[in-house]
Amino acid sequence: MVDDGVSGKKSWPYSQDGRPTQFPLPKDLLETILLGPADDRRVLQDSPLLGDVWAAYALDPGNTQDVLITPHRAATAADVANLIPDGRDIWDATRNTLGLPRPIPREKTFEYDPSTDTRTEELPSAKVAYLQGLVAAELYFDEVLCILVPLTQWWRLPQVRDRIEQLQPRVPQLRELLLSPSSTFVRTDQQSYNDYSSLERYVALAGLIFWIGRLQRPSAPATAPAKAGRQPALPPLPPPLTADQTVALYMPHVDEIIAGMIELYGIVQSNHDRLFAKLRNQDDADAYRDGEQEGFIFQVSLNRKATTALDRSVPSVKGDAAASLFKVKCNKIVWAVIDSGIDRTHPAFDVDDPGLDAAADARTPDSRIIKTFDFTRIREIISSRARDLAPADVAAIANAVGLTDEKVAGYLDEIARDFRDKRPINWAKVEKLITLKNIPEPANPHGTHVAGIIGANGNAFRNAKLREDKLKEAADSQAQGVAAAATTTRPKTKIISYDGMCPDIRLYDFRVLSKSDDNTEFAVISALQYIRYVNERHNFINIHGVNLSLSIPHDVRNFACGRTPVCNECERLVESGVVVVAAAGNRGFQKYETAQGPVENYAAFSITDPGNSESVITVGSTHGNWPHTYGVSFFSSRGPTGDGRLKPDLVAPGERVQSTVKDKQWAPESGTSMAAPHVSGAAAMLLARYDELVGQPRRVKQILCDSATDLGRERSFQGHGMLDVLRALQSI
Template sequence: MPSEPPEPSPTDLGASTGTGRPGRRPLVRGGAVTDPLKDGQQRRLIGLPEEDDALLPIVVELNLRHAEGLPGAESRFYEMYAPAISGGEERPKPEVIANTYVRCDLTIEEVRKIVQLDSANSGPRERAIYRVWPDFPVHALTDRSVSTVKGDAAQRSFAAMGNGATWAVVDSGIDAKHPHFKMYDTLGGDVAQLHKDFTQPYEPDEPGSVQNALRDGLGHGTHVAGVIAGCMPEKSRRLRVAMHISDEFGNEAIEDRTIAEGNRLAGVAPQAKLVSLRVFDDDGRSRSTSVIKALQYVREDVNGNGKLLRIQGVNLSLGYEFDARWFACGQSPLCVEVDRLVRSGVVVVVAAGNTGYGTLSALERQSRTGLSLTINDPGNAALAITVGATHRDMPHTYGVSYFSSKGPTGDGRVKPDLVAPGERITSCAAGKALADLYGKKPPDGLAYYIDDSGTSMAAPHVSGAIAAFLSIRQEFIGRPDEIKRVFAESATSLGRERYFEGHGLVDLMRAIQSV
């Protein structure tokens, strides 16, 4: 459960303190309403309407200290909700998520009314609302790269293939028809009924949820999944591998390439099982509450709050930019839920983000440079293993990728925790990624692969490495803090700045040998 933070001033919607003196302004702005909701320009920057009369996706964080507990806070919220909303367009009913949050659609004026009604209950144990957040839009952020993290060496020396480990991929779905997932029945067997689609309001146990989770209209989730587990078909003649190339003028094209004799395209933990938890629609759209519901599903429905860890790890190659001015880093609803899942015994691996490079302006001069304090949420979560990106097979030469988000966090913690290959990573092509290659109807029967770059590709290298580790060091299942320590202490430094590389490059062989 989240710790009890300082009590906010519930009525602050960005108004002046009335003194007119900047010196009297608190260093951290109080108020139940978080900063990105108060200002239209900030709403526009995070992808929400800037007009005050527009319906906004809202997450109301309930007051844990309410005199009647969370049920009492929820009941009080509904009492205030009905008189506060105006007529007009139809809107979905409010939805309680993870017992702590209420997801609803409100205008800024309606938010103001509800907060003012709540502030009439002046005591901290009478208020229903702790904080009001936007429902942040979430964005989707290996033949040679497996050897970079020493996955191939661990397979040969220790048979660390991932068998017995199960990892959830919270993403755009996994294309179950891709041949990469056939050899080891990656998506079947014991996990066949665990897949779930969170992009639609399915009823519990509705078959369509499983079916839709095993399709991928975007292609991002299938690419991520192929880095963690699975293996290319043995008949390589039924294989087609593409790569992105650029000419001297920067124009990008795609051409086929071959796989070197003796090499194979396989995940870091080829025999691990994967559970597809679909949160992105076919256009790549999602919200933080969809991710929270997926994490709650793992914690409560699948794992029984830690009683039986059917899923030992979760990969989150997604996130959104978080401005430290908004609130304490690592305390957003999504970060709190990540930490809650880790405390239940599940390893959570998160992409650091691709916002580590940008433009700085000084007077009339602008320059492009690496930017610190750019770790994305939920990578700011303290207990997550946050992963930055390096070169695919020459990380000591080229170091940390220029785009990889850099630490520290806004409150001064070291992030990322590790780095892993994230540049031009070859993995499964599906959905839009496949259609962009060969048209809407590529020939059937081929296993298609494509390269892609980003910390989205780095995180699954670490997920796969930990799954492989757990397959032969099963005593560490349910001990995510110790797993994080083992991989941090066994990582190989690239000789770069700590806020760029964290503890260094993940090294599966050293992690196994260290215990």
């Protein structure tokens, strides 16, 4: 449809009212308005909406985004979470007054009144849920703009409040700012272009996204069928046009965009006053007084997607020699694997009993997987509308945790009541709804593979099968790992039996990655907070360590490096005495699109979260058999961190590592996901051998780093070197 590179009208469908249908904003246009021209981008936006939030709404202005809200120090997460539903009700009434379209329902939802045992239909759920120091909500941009932003500390700053009221004289400059991304726009006053305040940039971009979100949605079939009782998902918008074409779309409406944003300020302020008038009449009005003066919200970020860090091994790090020489037994050490799930039916995780003979193949042995927790549903369980889950969802939870529907409904009702009463998360109640009894197979084999590297038992291989289709390359190249003895595709070739790092260790299975794309930072943080709860409840270290073979890309424009929500939670967990090991990520080799074509190169500063956390042991990948020759894997993320700290901390084998997968099979995988569990196993061996190190994760990290073998590579590639378990044990 695009034919001239400039005319937006020939490039995009229009509605009957003469306006374009909803359209995405290209990245370069977004950054020009928000941060300034590319050749002079020294402006840092200081609004409470972080860069990833702007980018997400710019790509789809009319859809919801899942955001994480950090409360200001004057407020609790429970305070903020309870303000959002009240604010949504007031804003929805304003929508009707202004004749604005209401949100497209994502699902049929009801408000439950326990006093009358009735439900009334209301706004589509925002899936509001809170943890310690963090709130998650799924909101439209107009809700962020008109509910969250007025609750922020930033909104109460005099330079913000007063200058918004005085924007009218700056309308010509705001108009120029919106048109400036076009290459055909001629500026009459260069100084005024470079002199826009961050507030004016906020107003211009927010007004543009708000205006686009009110346009008609382009007609297109939904990409996913509707679930029972729910509306189909909104169809995605087509890819963005160029900056010139996009400006051409909204150029005739610039004055309307600016006027609408200035008018909106008065409406938002009026709604804000109504909200606090309502709060002042409540019994707990004193709890809101500080927040009203200082703000309830510090900042808003995107609830980022978490993915696996997946792109010859135990002998390479001398784990077998260390276990043999020091007679290390890890059966009293417990490690949490936060991943996609562990196949507990795999014989490599059986409790090894040498008294059983080969005739016992049909037995159902005890597993070293102590418990399995489903954190993929944590959001709906602890949300403000937990009691309003559809009967089918309640039944699914009941079946998974081995309770009756009535019991589950009762717990959900109690959790929802705790939410309304602004109580901290009651994990004693929540864990009853996430502890699986009828355990399904994992969403994918990644978690089982990771767990096998930490704790597979090669002596229990008699019920296992090798993935011969996957094994030929690894066997023929003399790959090492935790494979059991079996014939490969090469005749008469055998793979020697290997154990994981700690073949008697006990494991907790924390499932945060599902089969859908709803794997978020919030679920990972929930699991980390629950581990702290478990240890605090027992008054001693019950879960000694955590393995995070996950990758969440870090954007420097959103947070200081190592200070993202998931990194902060890792720091709290380490402070509580738990060893945390994370994959460095697989972004060490990247492909860039330039005007001259694609360019491939190695990428520095590519460590992903939670590996950017200072106290976490961040692990890169190296070749398993010939690490001194081949060095660090090409895909392994490289440091330093964005703020100049050394990362990764060390490297471990991560190429073609043999380990357990689902269906009682074995297969090779590569990635820093495979390197991290080697270090988890090494840390567990240290704790098992020297129990005085339990509760001292920073000391464990220091020992592993100081004893690593130098591969002769740059520190930003290899960290302190390659993991050496034997030397680590000998160094104490």
